[in-house]
Amino acid sequence: MGGAGETSRNNVAPVSRHRMPCIRIVEVLPTRGDLFHAAAGEFVRAGRGAIAQHDRFTVALSGGSTPRGLYSLLAKDHADFSWSKTFLFFSDERHVPPDHPDSNYRMVNQAMLSKVPVPAGNMYRVLAENPDASAAAADYEEKLRGFFKLRPGEFPRFDLILLGLGPDGHTASLFPDSEGLKEQSRLVIANWVEKFKTHRITFTFPVLNHATDVMFLTAGADKADMLKQVLEGTNTPPFPAQQIDPTGRLVWMLDEAAAAKLSS
Ligand code: 6PG
Numbered sequence: 001m002g003g004a005g006e007t008s009r010n011n012v013a014p015v016s017r018h019r020m021p022c023i024r025i026v027e028v029l030p031t032r033g034d035l036f037h038a039a040a041g042e043f044v045r046a047g048r049g050a051i052a053q054h055d056r057f058t059v060a061l062s063g064g065s066t067p068r069g070l071y072s073l074l075a076k077d078h079a080d081f082s083w084s085k086t087f088l089f090f091s092d093e094r095h096v097p098p099d100h101p102d103s104n105y106r107m108v109n110q111a112m113l114s115k116v117p118v119p120a121g122n123m124y125r126v127l128a129e130n131p132d133a134s135a136a137a138a139d140y141e142e143k144l145r146g147f148f149k150l151r152p153g154e155f156p157r158f159d160l161i162l163l164g165l166g167p168d169g170h171t172a173s174l175f176p177d178s179e180g181l182k183e184q185s186r187l188v189i190a191n192w193v194e195k196f197k198t199h200r201i202t203f204t205f206p207v208l209n210h211a212t213d214v215m216f217l218t219a220g221a222d223k224a225d226m227l228k229q230v231l232e233g234t235n236t237p238p239f240p241a242q243q244i245d246p247t248g249r250l251v252w253m254l255d256e257a258a259a260a261k262l263s264s
Contacts, residue, residue, distance in 0.1 A: 022214075022245050026231065026252045028259040032219045035255045036069040039217055042251060043070070043160065044078060046213055050159035051085050058148075060091040060203065062162040062172070063104025066217045070162075071111035083118040087147070091161055092173040092202035093126035095133045095190070103128070126201050133190035133199035140201060141188040155187065155210040157247070163208070165218045167226055169239025172208065173200030180204065181240060205243055212248040216241070219255040227254070228261040 029035040043059075050057040061067070074081070094102045098109075105125045113123065124143050130136040148156040163171045173191050174180050180191030183204040190199040208214065218227055230241045231252065244250060 019247060022248060022250045024250045024252070026254065026259075026262075028254045028256060028262075030256055032069060032255050035217065035219055035253050036073045039070045039215065039253045040073045040078060042215055042253070043074060044081060046160045046215075047082060047086060050212075051082055055085060057082065057086045057160070058089070058156075058158045059086060060089045060158050060161040060211075061104070061108055062091050062164045062217070063093065063107060064164045064166075066164050066219050067162060068107055068111045070217060071108055075112045075115035079116055081116070083116050084122070086118060087122045087124070088113075088118060089124045089144070089158070090126055091163060091208070092200055093128045095128050095136070095199045095201060097129035098125065128201055133201060137186075137188045137190040137201045141186060144187050144207075153185075155206050158207075158211040159213065161203075161208055161211040161214045161246070163214060163216050163241075163244065165216055165223055165226060165230065165241050167222060169226055169230060169235075169241050171216070171241040171244060173202035174205065174240040174243075175200075176237075176240060181243075209243075209245050209247075211246040213251065214244055214246040214249075215251040215253060216244075217253050218258045221257040221260065223258040224261040227258050232263060 027038055029038050047057040090104055093104050096102050098105045100106065124147065126140045127136050130139070144150070144156050150156060165171060168176055170176060173193065175191070175193050178191050178193060180189050180202060183189050184206055186204055187207050189202060189204055191202050193200055229235060230239055235242065
């Protein structure tokens with residue numbers, strides 16, 4: 001696991017205090033299937049741009065159920081993509097072994113990794129089988145620091161981070177009222193999620209917000225209420241998904257069911 005591609009410091013972001021807000025794009029697609037096609041197009045577009053610019057594409061994948069359709073489509077229609085120059089990480093992981101039904105790695109491996117020619121050395125999974133969630137988080141942070149050749153205080157700049165939206169407004173595993181929301185120096189933490197009585201290993205806001213592009217995939221009527229609050233509401237405190245502000249583009253890929261309550 002890992003090792004390849006650890007050469008350039010192209011994707012290193014100095015701590016930036018003052019910068020332009022990101023470009024926010026909201027795309028509403030008729031169906032979930034259309035959403036996955038549009039998301040695959042965005043993935044390939046971002047990948048080609050990154051590879052043209054710095055000869056590699058660094059991506060953090062999201063878990064949950066929604067992105068499985070994207071991963072399956074990438075495996076089916078984009079097997080010829082530049083997987084040898086693509087480096088895959090996870091924006092969060094459940095504190096379970098890789099063969100556990102709740103494992104994000106397991107889902108992505110079944111849907112895509114086992115089907116596309118991505119070199120094993122380009123795949124960085126969280127060692128979530130470690131019974132000590134904090135140690136698993138620290139290990140993953142070291143992997144990020146090594147891969148991106150970070151100096152103290154620096155953050156990685158992923159070319160693309162995929163995220164989802166939870167019905168409570170969480171994203172990655174940054175849940176409302178959780179300690180992890182306050183973290184401003186570490187890259188990866190073991191965040192205690194009271195309602196699930198477990199830790200989740202997750203990227204922190206600084207990593208998510210130092211990315212070039214972030215793409216949310218949100219589908220289904222059960223997300224419509226929260227989506228309206230996140231995209232149109234001014235909540236105090238803001239929902240975790242409202243605190244995502246990457247350096248480049250923030251793309252919301254939605255299906256009509258999820259977007260049904262948005263003001264036109
Ligand atoms: C996870 C995810 C989480 C997910 C949302 C949406 O590990 O569960 O990273 O943030 O994206 O909970 O999940 P669904 O796509 O299953 O609705």
